[in-house]
Amino acid sequence: MRLEIGEIIIDDVQFGNSTKVENGTLFVNADEIKSIVLEDEHISSVDIDLAKPGESIRITPVKDVIEPRVKVSGNGGIFPGIINKVDTVGTGRTNVLKGCAVVTCGKIVGFQEGIIDMTGPGAKYTPFSKLNNIVLVIKPKEGLKQYDYEHATRMAGLKIATYLGEATKEVTPDTVIPYETKSLFEQADLYPDLPKVAYVYMLQTQGLMHDTYVYGVDAKKIVPTLLYPTEIMDGAILSGNCVSACDKNTTYHHLNNPIIKNLYEKDGKEINFMGVIITNENVYLADKERSSNFTAKLSRYLGLDGVIISQEGFGNPDTDLIMNCKKIEDEGIKTVIVTDEYAGRDGSSQSLADADPKADAVVTGGNANQLIHLPPMEKIIGMLDYVDKIAGSFDGSLSEDGSIVAELQVITGATNELGFNKLSAKTY
Amino acid sequence: MKKVKVVHYINQFFAGIGGEEKANITPELREGIVGPGMALKAALGENAEIVATIICGDSYFNENLEKATNEIIDMVKSLEVDMFIAGPAFNAGRYGTACGSICKSVQETLNIPVLTGMYIENPGADLYKKDIYILSTTNNAAGMRKAVPAMAKFALKLMNNEEIGSPEDEGYLERGIRVNYFNEKNGAERAIDMLIKKLKGEPFKTEYPMPVFDNVTPGEAIIDLSNAKIALVTSGGIVPKGNPDRIESSSASKYGKYSIEGINDLTEDAYETAHGGYDPCYANQDADRVLPVDVLRDLESEGMIGSLHNYFYSTVGNGTSVKNSKAYSRSIAKELHSDGVDAVILTST
Secondary structure: OEEEEEEEEOOEEEEOOOOEEEOOEEEEOHHHHHHHHOOOOOEEEEEEEEEOOOOOEEEEEEEEEEOOEEEEEOOOOOOEOOOEOOOOOOOEEEEEEEOEEEEEEOOOOOOOOEEEEOOOHHHHHOHHHHOEEEEEEEEEOOOOOHHHHHHHHHHHHHHHHHHHHHOOOOOOOOEEEEEEOOOHHHHHHHOOOOOEEEEEEEEOOOOOOEEEEEOOEEHHHOOOEEEOHHHHHOOOEEEEEOOOHHHOOOHHHHHOOHHHHHHHHHEOOOEEEEEEEEEEOOOOHHHHHHHHHHHHHHHHHOOOOEEEEEOOOOOHHHHHHHHHHHHHHHOOOEEEEEEEEOOOOOOOOOOOOOOOOOOOOEEEEEEOOOEEEEOOOOEEEEOOOOHHHOEOEOOOOEOOOOOEEEEHHHEOOOOOOOOOOOEEEEEO | OOOEEEEEEEEOOOOOOOOHHHOOOOOEEEEOOOOOHHHHHHHHHHHEEEEEEEEEOHHHHHHOHHHHHHHHHHHHHHHOOOEEEEOOOOOOHHHHHHHHHHHHHHHHHHOOOEEEEEEOOOHHHHHHOOOOOEEEEOOOHHHHHHHHHHHHHHHHHHHOOOOOOOHHHHOEOOOOOEEEEEOOOOHHHHHHHHHHHHHHOOOOOOOOOOOOOOOOOOOOOOOOHHHOEEEEEEOEOEEEOOOOOOOOOOOOOOOEEEEOOOOOOOOOOOEEEOOOOOOOHHHHHOHHHOOOHHHHHHHHHHOOOOEEEEEEEEOEOOOOOHHHHHHHHHHHHHHHHHOOOOEEEEEOO
C-alpha cells in the first residue's frame, strides 16, 4: 500500500466569504460551518472562533482536535466508516492542511475535557498551541444525554475537518511525502538483513465514553488485527474519548502518529517496518488476556524482531501495557514501551500502576501530576466553569483573576504516549 | 555579601580523637575547624565560614539516637548557622548512617539546608538519600581530595538557593524524585533509537526503571460471616452529594469518611461520585453500583453478615499516586482495626 501525503502549509487562518486557501492562508466561511454543524438536531448552537499561535487565548473544555484532510486520489474517503463509506483507505494521494486544526469544545462530562493555551507556560506543553485553530464551541439541545452530546460533538468536528479538507482539494501541495508498506512477504524480502519491526498500537477502549473507533467500529469489540500504517493517515482510527486530557490521543494524534512517521524514516535504513498491530484496552480481565495473547501471537506470526508498544491513558491500561510487553518479550521479541507517569505532585511516588522487570526499555512522556501555573489569558474560548473539576485540578485551581494552578494532566496532549512531544522525566 | 555560617559534623576518627575505642564519645562542640574541615574551609572560599565543628562518636550516636540527635540539634540551634554539613563518610557504615540521620533531623527541625557525602553502597545512603542530598564519593578516605571540593561547590548552591540539576550533573545520589524536562528529541524518536540499540545488543538507558512492586497477601478467610463486621472502602469516589470534602476528580489529596448509620440505600438525591476517570452517569444514578450499601444491608438483615460498619471510606483512585494511596490505606486500616471491623470489601471502578 502506497500513500502520498501532500502537505499544504497553512500559516494563517481567517474568516472569509468562501472557504479556500490562498498563499498559505486558510479562509473559512463561518456561516457554512454553522449550517453544517446545526444539521444535527441534537445541537442547539455553535460558536466559531479562531485561535492562533501566540495569541492570549485559553480554549477549554477541549474535547477533540482534528486535522483537515482530503483524499485526492485512491480508494475511499477520509474517516472511513464514519464520514465516508467504509472503503479501505491508505492508497493514492491525501492532501493535508498542515498547521491548522479543528478544535471541538463542550462540557460533555465536565472533568474529562482539557485546556489549550495559545501562549504562556501552558502553550509549551501542548502541540496545539502551534496551530491555527478553528474552534467550535458546541452547545447541546436541552436534556440531551451526554452520550448523544459526545456523538454530536465528535461528528461535528469530523464533518468540519472534512469540509475544510474538501474545499482545498484542488490546491497544489507544498510538499509531497510518499509512504509505502508492501505485502508481508514482499516487505520482508525488501530488506532481508534488517530487523523486522512493527508497532503495537494500544487504543483507549475502557468504555463509557473512553472509546476509539476503527473504520467505524467501536474498538473494544475488535480482536487485535493488522493495519497498513497508511490507513491510519487516512483516518481509519479516530477518537471518541472523554478522558484525562494530557494523555488521550486526539484524532489529530492518530492522523499524525509520530511512531509510524519515525518508523518509516528508519525503514530500509536500520529496520524493516512491517506494519501496525492495533489492540484495545478493555476493562475485563478476559479481554485483557485475549488481546495481549493476540498481540504476542501476531508479533510471532509476523516473524518480528522488535516492537514499539504505545499506551493511551493511565492506571487500568497500565496493566494492558505490561501484559503486552511481557507476552511479546516472552516470544523472544524485543520491546520498547511508550507511556507517561503519575508520580505524584512531588514526583516521589512510583509512576505506574503495574510493572514487570521485562519492561526494561521505557520512554516516558513525563509526570502528569506535576503542577503548572497558568496565568490569565485575555480571551477565553469556551467556558471556565468546570476548571476546578477537570481531572488534574482541585478545589481552588481557578483564581479570581483567571489564573489556574493545576496538574499538567489538564493540558490537552501534554504527556502524550505516542511520543508526540519532547517532554520526558528523569530521576533526581 | 554576608558570609554564610556553616557548622561541620564529623566523627571521632576524622577528629583525630581515636578509632573504634573512642567511638563512644558524646557530642562535643568545638569552635572553628577540625580535621577535614580545613579542606572544606578552603573549598568553600570567601563566602562561607565554618564557625564550629561538632564531633560525635559513631557508636554513641547510633546507640543513643534520640538523645544524641537532641544534643546535636541544640548545639546547632545555639550557633544560629545557615547550613549544616556532615562528613564525608565514604563507606564507613555507622558514620554514614549518623551523617544521614543527623542531616535529616537538622533539616526537619531547623529548616536549614543540609549536605553530606558518602559512597553509594554505604548503608546510610539507602536510608537517607530520599530525604536529603548526599554527594556521591569513593569508598575510602583517599577520595577526600575530590569529595571535599565537590561538596563545597554543591553546598554553596544549596546555601544560595540555586536551582539544583540532575544527579548526573551535580554528583549527588539519586533521590527517586521524578522531574519533568524537555528532551532534544520527541518520544517517538527516542523510542525507536532505544529499540534499535536493544536490537543490536548495544547498551541503552531506560527512561523509567521499573519499580519493585509489593504484592499484598490477602488476609485469612473469615469462616463465620454471620458474626463479622464488614466495612466498605472504595476508590470509586462515592461521596455525599456536593462532595463536602472536595475530593479531587483525579490525583486525590485526601479520602473521606462518611456515616451510613440508618442508611439502607444510596439514592441519587444524596450520593454521587467525585471520580473523574469514568463516566459518572451510572454511579450518580445509583451509587450502590460502586459502593453496594443496599446489598450489604440486605445481607445484614438476612443474618448472612453480622453487621455493616457504620462508616464507609472513599477516595478517588484516578491518577492518585501509589505513595498517597498507601498513606490513605494505612490510616484507614488503623481506624477500621480499632473499630473492630473484621473484613473490608474494597470496590474500585
